[in-house]
Amino acid sequence: MAISNLILIYGTEPYLIDKEIERVRAELSREGGAEAELVYIDADELTAQQLLEQLDFSPLFALERVVVIRRPSWLGKTRRKASKVEQLVEGLAAFLSEPIPGQVVIFTAEEDVSSHPLMKKLGKAVHKVACVRPNPQGLETWVKQLAAALNQPLAPPVAKMLASSGQDMYYLQRLLEKLSLQKSPEMITEQDVAEELDQQIETSVFKLTDALLNRRSREALKAYYQLLRQGGQPTFFLYMIIRQFMLLGKVKHFSQEGMHQAAIAKATGARDFAVKRLLSAASQYSWDELKRCFELFLQADINLKSSGRDGKIVLEALIIEVCGQGRRR
Amino acid sequence: MSYMALYRAWRPQHFAEVVGQERTVKALQNALKQGRVSHAYLFSGPRGTGKTSIAKIVARAVNCAHPREGEPCNQCPYCLDILQGNFMDVIEIDAASNRGIDEIRDLREKVRMLPAQGKKKVYIIDEVHMLTTEAFNALLKTLEEPPDSVIFILATTELQKIPATILSRCQSYHFRRLTAAEIVERLRQVALSNNMSVSEEAFDLIARRANGGLRDALSSLDQIYSYKGAQISKTDALEVMGLVDDMFLSRLMAAVFSRDVGTVITMLGEALQEGKEAQQIVREAVLYLRDLMVYSLLGKEAELAVVTESARPHLESVLGQTDISAIMKALNALMAGADRLRYSEGNRFQLELAFLELMAVPAEPAWDNLSLTAVSAPKASPKKSARAAENTLVEDSSHSSAKTSARKKEAAKAPQQEWGRLLAAVKDKKIPTHALLAQGKLLEHDKGQVTIGFKKAYKFHKEKLEENANKHILDEAIKEIWGGAASVRLVFLDDDASQDPVVKKARELFGEEIVEVKE
Secondary structure, three states, X not given: OOXXXXXXXXXXXXXXXXXXXXXXXHHHHHHHOOXXXXXXXXXXXXXXXXXXXHHOOOXXXXXXXXXXXXOOHHHOOXXXXXXXXXXXXXXXXXXXXXXXXXEEEEEEEXXXXXXXXXXXXXXXXXXXXXXXXXXXXXXHHHHHHHHHHOOOOEOHHHHHHHHOOOOOXXXXXHHHHHHHHHHOOOOEOHHHHHHHHHOOHHHXXXXXXXXXXXXXXHXXXXXXXXXXXXXXXXXXXXXXXXHHHHHHHHHHHHHHXXXXXXXXXXXXXXXXXXXXXXXXXXXXXXXXXXXXXXXXXXXXXXXXXXXXXXXXXXXXXHHHHHHHHHHHO | OOOOOHHHHOOOOOHHHOOOOHHHHHHHHHHHHHOOOOOEEEEEOOOOOOHXXXXXXXXXXXXXXXXEOOEOOOOXXXXXXXXXXXXXXXXXXXXXXXXXXXXXXXHHHHHOOOOOOOOOEEEEEEOHHHOOHHHHHHHHHHHHOOOOOEEEEEEEOOHHHOOHHHHHHOEEEEOOOOOHHHHHHHHHHHHHHOOOEEOHHHHHHHHHHOOOOHHHHHHHHHHHHHHHOXXXXXHHHHHHHOOOOHHHHHHHHHHHHOOOHHHHHHHHHHHHHOOOOHHHHHHHHHHHHHHHHHHHHHHHHOOOOOOOHHHHHHHHHHHHHOOXXXXXXXXXXXXXXXXXXHOOOOHHHHHHHHHHHHHHOOOOOHHHHHHHHHHXXXXXXXXXXXXXXXXXXXXXXXXXXXXXXXXXXXXXXXXXXXXHHHHXXXXXXXXXXXXXXXOOEEEEEEOOEEEEEEOHHHHHHHHHHOOHHXXXXXXXXXXXXXXXXXXXXXXXXXHHHHHOHHHHHXXXXXXOOOOOOOO
């Protein structure tokens, strides 16, 4: 199939977009018989005139070339109507509507920008490619293929764990490469992956807040120490704790109003599973206890920001006090 | 040759010399051996754990003329140039002082040029979290289109500040804090090579206070060595590092929890006589209480800050004297004492006061505060209070708080009504006098005595009211509404409460109008 001279690749997975660019380049090289040059242009840095100059191609070092214009800001929704953008679009549309032999121009975007004036003007001359993130099963297969390419054995649950981690594909690829370098020729185990994913600060913060909500002081302290080891700051943890307790208060209020889980999720903007967890924690806190918790948070906030106290100790004491409240119930 | 600080002299030059971080070292060595070096690395972790040292080893290893098993030879011209900082293709950038878009644009331009001297250009960007958002975006574009001949090594102590887009383009390695044992082992090597004689307890102390960072530990050893020479004892380490002996703290805290005032005062006096600073004693006592608090919950899993292995039995015996709630209260009281001490000149007095307050802390559990807030309004005998507290915990708490607030409102209503009557009576007589009086607050009207308070900011209003004409109008109004003459006192309110940080914070959050300060 002949390659279009003008391609729009869009999607939220940079990994897939880059793979598509590679594929186009490889195909162009195969058709032309020599390796096509790959040029990246930062369109945000250039004026319309400079951009057109850079796109004006006459073969010098290579017979063919692929020009990639990554996520130009003017291709986004917010800046469509700026006069500078309109001017640029006019010039670019006129220039690109006539294909330049040997050159393929690729635009990338995070979303489908077919309704953008430039794309409308170029019409059918633009070949659109959507890069859609695979579903969990597809992602699992991809992880297995990557591991096979690295000759890296995986324990059975590892591929599924990585696929369901919510990380982008570049991250997963780098992680797998790293684990392979650390473990090869041994197998990558479930624990190896869990340790890596646990090192993400968000994961540990939720461990801390969950333990706090359930008044498990040992667990909360351990999660807190892990966060400190990861280099996090007590003020950030306090912010996250308060955010979670505010959500707890809202969930408790709505549940007392007689709302069911889905309605609470809608009203609070929280996810279903989070609401479910908070609902069970909510029954463990009376309003007076919640009020007392917020008094403790306020005091900790003041101590962290307006005194010379050691933030690490302030948070340790807060964790123990919050967990300790339930002991006499 | 000039003296080189220990932490610089002992910076690891090979992967084999790196302390801790085994998994990171193994992965990087394998990458170098197998030719699988990534174009971008992100090293994160606390300070002094080896991020920059390893980045420099990688920079040498990729450019080395004779690498062996992933290690640089450190003898070829390339390695030597890098070691001496003369190598053109290893560029160290401090992102804290080069954090703008212009610096990163400049970097992007230079990245396109091929290495001038070696095989690979290595950019080590330290404290990368300090870059601005625009600079990060520009850096991302560079990481997305990396030239083959360039390796980026980004180092940061604050991983959470790195955008996810950058994170996913780098192979990320987390550098953990070193254990005290790992630090001690390295310190021992250093001491041996420098003909130092350091006691085990001193090693332990230095390692523990380094908070997992080898650089800090080596700096401390260096400092003690400079002051005290080659023979280093635990006392020397304590003295130079400005610390207090954990055994002393154990005895002090034992006396505090058994409320032995005499011993506490004597011990504090002795410590001051020995040249310890009051702030230092309180700071260390806070850390001891923190150790006590954490140890009571986590036992041997606890990472202790001041208590050494030899003092652990004493820690356990102090723990036997008290409970977690008393420790929490003591900790809070002592931290407050430390705050006061920071701004105080009468240090000895403040120090003693801080410890006396510690001993005066009531013993009821800290988490009972909750029930106390719910039932604190009516005064009752201790037994009644305890019963009421228990009852409150079983009944619906929101109901009880509503009742309490109703009672409080009822109590507050009466003086407010009286004040309203007085204002109305004055207004009838003379409006300007009413305007002056309206800024006040009725504090007392009883037994022929009326006291009206003014905030210090309303000094003018108070003084004007004290003038005879206005005073006369006020006296008349009082006589009318309360049926008799009264002696009127105009006083300033003690509005220190408005300076209270809690009040300040509340006003910041909810606004001046909503927040009312009550005793």
